[in-house]
Amino acid sequence: MSNKILVRRAAVLGAGVMGAQIAAHLTNAGVDTVLFDLPAKDGNPNGIVDKAIAGLAKLSPAPLADKALAGRLTAANYETGLEQLAGCDLIVEAIAERMDWKQDLYRKIAPHVASHAVLASNTSGLGINKLAEVLPEELRHRFCGVHFFNPPRYMHLAELIPARSTDAAVLEGLETFLTTTLGKGVVIAKDTPNFIGNRIGVFSMLAAMHHTGQFKLGFDTVDALTGPAIGRPKSATYRTADVVGLDTMAHVIKTMADTLPDDPWHQYFKAPKWLAGLVEKGALGAKTGAGFYTKRGKDILVLDLKAQDYRASAGELDADVAALLKERDPAKKFAALRASAHPQAKFLWACFRDTFHYSAFHLKDIAETARDVDFAMRWGYGWSVGPFESWQAAGWKQVAEWIAEDIVAGEAMSNATLPDWVFDGRDGVHSTDGSYSPGRDTMVPRSSNPVYARQRFPDALLGEKFSQGRTVFENDGVRMWADEGDDLAVVSFKTKMNTVSDQVLDGLQEAITRAEKEFAGLVIWQAKEPFSAGADLSGALGLLQANDIKGFDAMVANFQRTSQRIKYSQVPVVAAVRGLALGGGCEFQMHAARTVFGLESYVGLVEAGVGLLPAGGGLKELAVRASDAAGPNGDVFAELKTVFETIAMAKVAGSALEAKSLQLARKDDVVVFNAFELLHVAKAQARALAESGYRPPLPARRIQVAGDVGIATFKMLLVNMLEGRFISEHDYEIATRIATVLCGGEVDRGSLVDEDWLLKLEREHFVALAQMPKTQARVAHMLQTGKPLRN
Known part of the structure; x- marks a missing residue:
């Protein structure tokens, strides 16, 4: 029970x-x-x-x-x-x-x-x-x-x-x-002041503030050192304080001072002079427009203590320190940081050392296990690795010796000794048996709460390995795998950002063929976000620049063939989506028997942003849905209005629920709130479909379209936008072609067409747009800058 x-x-x-x-x-x-x-x-x-x-x-x-x-x-x-x-x-x-x-x-x-x-x-x-x-x-x-x-x-x-x-x-x-x-x-967490996340998180910020003064570094330099360079969020230390509010920050520090009188680090639980000064002046950070940083026009300025004024923010990492931080081996990295005489490296070693020292000293009072501390810092503060994981990865015994030496030499923030368990011969606090609990003096496995059985791949801590299942089939684009004895297979992409390359298209088709023969269903699921950032643009641009229009057309046809293969598979194909599902990634999930979305799914047919239109069957599928929704003698055009705007403006849904209101997801698609449960739920959906005697939909041969009248009506909207200068001439060109495909081409209103007709229209207009110089400029700009070009 x-x-x-x-x-x-x-x-x-x-x-x-x-x-x-x-x-x-x-x-x-x-x-x-x-x-x-x-x-x-x-x-x-x-x-x-x-x-x-x-x-x-x-x-x-x-x-x-x-x-x-x-x-x-x-x-x-x-x-x-x-x-x-x-x-x-x-x-x-x-x-x-x-x-x-x-x-x-x-x-x-x-x-x-x-x-x-x-x-x-x-x-x-x-x-x-x-x-x-x-x-x-x-x-x-x-x-x-x-x-x-x-x-x-x-x-x-x-x-x-x-x-x-x-x-x-x-x-x-x-x-x-x-x-x-x-x-x-x-x-x-245990009932101690600030619990786990804020106890360690606020201390690590106080340590960074203390060492800022000690090593005489600028606030922007400290932010450059304590952000992504060490696997922490972009807001780093002082930007985070500005966002939280300097008054809130001062209040939290005062609470620590009041509630932790016996903490060996108590002398540091006070707002540094400059923090207190800013609060007194009413410069409370982001909410008042000025704190450690302020904006003047478009420029971000940083407070300079010596000048008592704001200056342009440079925040440069020293080249040698930056190179040292790129070292892949944590043991070498920490050794280099400790050995360096550069103030930036000394600052970083000091911050790590004092946070490790504090975490180990207080572990027994604040948490059951080291796992709880590491997860609190990863999930609550956005650290890529928790303090105990960092320490263990860098060599537990060596780092422990260095911390002990610094304590004896009076260099650490506190002279409190490290607990005995740190030196009991261990190589760390995390292992395959679990995570160390000083209170129980043993390794404690993960929680046995039944809810965790829903996480096939939970967030892994250092040293944890979860079975990857047996490989059924693999090429350069995808890996198809299954758990031993399971009648459901999973296929995952292997490309960067899970983009769709030729190998992914061929691999998906092969995976579906195998699933039909050997399995009851197939789930498309990615081990890491995003679901898919869409088609591989660089490959497409290469074909265009080589003027290989035939090859380009064949690639688009293969894309459409893959989408249709997903839709008409003899076993249910379920898409498990989280993070970005753009362009082709969105089209694949539209063709699945069902999609299971993580709440934080950002879904969109964004091709217009690079001067193209969706041609992996997305427009065809929307035309089919509009025809189904309208019914035999209904108004198809009315059903197309929302989706036309969504696609012509390259809108991206801000959540899975919004994807439903933008009609990029279906009403009966499932939304899951915990990303770690996504695979579990997607497999359950695939199994339910299979168990109920799944058959793919019958081929859509009588699709009612809005035809020439629909195209003309959309064009009127577009002409007004063009004349009001809301869109460029090229935007008008793209949107007109999107309207043409959605409405089934220049045919009579209410005409009946089939899927092949719509797919052919998609291809023709996609290939025509791709050959235009303005579109090629948009694609190149996106590849270079990651931002859309409005030309």
Whole structure:
């Protein structure tokens, strides 16, 4: 029996930035959600919440996966709405970080909470046991902390913090809900200030700030050193502080000082002079337009402490240090950093050393295992590897000796000794048996919560290897594989960005042939995002520049043949999409028997951006769908309006839900919130189709088209846009040809055509556009800059 929590309805208390976005994400996931706040002083008592809901549409990145979902949120206030809590199965409190305010609210709501409901506090660092003290006895075992990271839709980490009284079954049920329904990576943290992510993350920022002063580096230089160069996000250290808000940053540091009096690093838990100075001046970062950085016109300027003013941001890495960071072998890299006399290298070694030291010293107090710390930093702070993984990869024993030497020499930030377990002869904290737990003094395997059986390839930690299945067939473009004894096969691309090359086209056709003979179904799934960035443009451009029009036409025909092969396969082909699915990648999923999308799927037929039109069967498929939707004597043109605009403007859906409203996905396609569960769900869909006696659709031989009248109507729209200078002459040319294919060519309105007719039209117009100099300029520009050219 699994400990399921059935969440029919949820409430979020607090309509501030975090609360409103948590409510938005619950709504994304199909959970009926009520958002509460204080009653408004005048007018509608729910005014504060209404304003917060309206504000969701303006935020970027978008908290709502589809703007229309804002209308599904229910607004309520603590004076007139508390009886609504009785119908809620999950209540997430997300008000300001003040113990007294939170406890007052708990006293107020407790009488209204249902006897089975779970109450969770979204706090970033307050004591969970202390919060629980004011709850009635019967509610305490259903209370815990759940800490979402900002922005909640996109950040994978959710920290679960049990109180002493939390029921184990409640915790397991909530972990399951967070993982599958909301798509989170859950880490269980102990009830210590700032939990895991912020405890280590804020310390690593404080260490970087301390060493900025010690090695006299500019803020922009530190950001160049602590960003992608070491596998961290672009916002690095000071840009991150600006985004978070320097007042918030100062508050978090003060909280550490107040709540961790015995921490051996306590003397560093104060805002550096310059941070405090900026806060005093009201320069709080991005929200006030100035912090460590400011914008003047288009230029980004950085604060220069010596000049007490902003200067142009250069932030150059020293060439030698940059070369050293490119070293692939972590052991060599760390040895070089420690040996270097360059201030930039010394800064980096010092930051790594102090973060390793801090993480090891506190591991036993803050987390069950080293795995929890590494995942918290990867999922919550966007580090490509966690602190313990970095240390282990660089040679555990050697790095431990160096840290110990620096502590003795007084160079480390604290003279606290490393724990004994660091030196017990181990080579690291992660192994195939699990991850080290100082509390239990043993290696602990991954969680046995049944929800994790849904992850065939979970996020792998250093040293973890998952079976790649047996190879059924492989060429330079794809690998087809299956698990031992499984009657479903998987095919994955091997190209850069999973683009579609000739080898991918041939490989897919071969994979389908084999699946028809040997398997019950086939899933197209990529081990790494994106699903596919579309056709291999450089190969196509090569054929054009060599003036090999025949070869070019053959390539397009092969593309269409592959899409049709997917559609008419005798076994179900299911596409498992996450990340980008552009152009040909989008067309493949349109032809699959079903598509399973990860929520963060960015889908689009973007060919117009490079001066072309979709020709892998995408326009044909949309024409078929329009004909089906219109019915025998219906208005096909009405069904084409949305898709014409989507394609002519090369729109990309901002989520899988938006892909449905743009008609690039079908109503019955499935959306999965946890990317690590995508393969599991896609295989389940393929199996369900196979088990129900799957047959491919019958060939579409009577497709009703909008014909010449449809083309003329679209052209009128385009002429107005051309005359208003909204589009260029070449845009007009491309859009007219898109309209021509969608409407079935210059035939009478209501004519019946077949798929071959539409595919031939696609090919003709695609090849014609490809030969135009302006299109070739667009393709070349995209290949060089990665940005579209408007000519």
